[in-house]
Structures are given as C-alpha cells and as structure tokens.
Amino acid sequence: MPTEIEKREEEDRWFKKHEEDLIEAAKEKKRIEEEERLKKLHFMHCPKCGQTLHQIEIEGITLDKCVKCEGLWFDKGELEELQRREEEHKHKFFGKFMEMFR
Ligand SMILES: [Zn+2]
Numbered sequence: 001m002p003t004e005i006e007k008r009e010e011e012d013r014w015f016k017k018h019e020e021d022l023i024e025a026a027k028e029k030k031r032i033e034e035e036e037r038l039k040k041l042h043f044m045h046c047p048k049c050g051q052t053l054h055q056i057e058i059e060g061i062t063l064d065k066c067v068k069c070e071g072l073w074f075d076k077g078e079l080e081e082l083q084r085r086e087e088e089h090k091h092k093f094f095g096k097f098m099e100m101f102r
Contacts, residue, residue, distance in 0.1 A: 046071055059085050 002010070044053045044064065051068035061081055064073040074082075 047073070058082070 045051065046053055046066035046069060048071050049066060049069045051066055053064040053066055053073065055062050056065045057063075059082060061078050063078065064075075065071070066073075
C-alpha cells in the first residue's frame with residue numbers, strides 16, 4: 001500500500017505532467033497559427049520585391065513569375081523536371097540529327 005506521502009508525490013507528478021502537456025499543446029497551436037498567418041501574408045508574393053506572382057506555363061510546368069521584377073520561382077521538383085525534359089529533348093534532337101548521316 002502506498003503511503004500518504006507517496007500518494008501525494010504521485011499526484012504532484014500527474015499534475016506536473018498534465019501542466020507540461022497543456023503548455024506543449026498551447027505552443028504547438030501558436031506555432032500553427034503563426035505558420036498560417038505567414039502563409040496568408042506571403043502566399044503568391046515575390047520573395048524578392050513583395051509584388052504579386054502570376055502563374056505562367058513552360059513546357060507544361062506551371063511556374064510563378066513576379067509582375068514587377070520578373071523573377072521566376074520554381075516549386076519543389078519543377079526545376080529538375082524542366083532539366084529532365086530538356087535532356088530528353090536534346091537526346092531526341094541529336095538522335096534525329098545523327099540519323100541524317102546514316
Ligand atoms: Zn519581384
């Protein structure tokens with residue numbers, strides 16, 4: 001049987017853990033709110049000059065282009081996809097070019 005002191009210590013540990021969990025949950029909620037606030041503020045705005053970004057399509061890939069400074073912004077994987085298509089195109093071109101001499 002736990003003594004009164006042990007029961008009290010167990011209770012204290014439970015309250016401390018519960019309080020820590022509440023603090024962590026509040027921090028996480030604040031972090032998510034800040035992330036959403038920043039996304040609303042910056043979404044589709046140029047990271048260089050802050051103006052609006054418009055979507056343009058190159059080779060079937062949609063890129064974001066700034067209306068002011070004309071900066072071009074790639075989403076994750078888009079640059080690699082363009083490079084891949086460029087390589088593919090180059091090979092097609094040289095393949096056809098070489099066929100002319102056969
Ligand atoms: Zn810009």
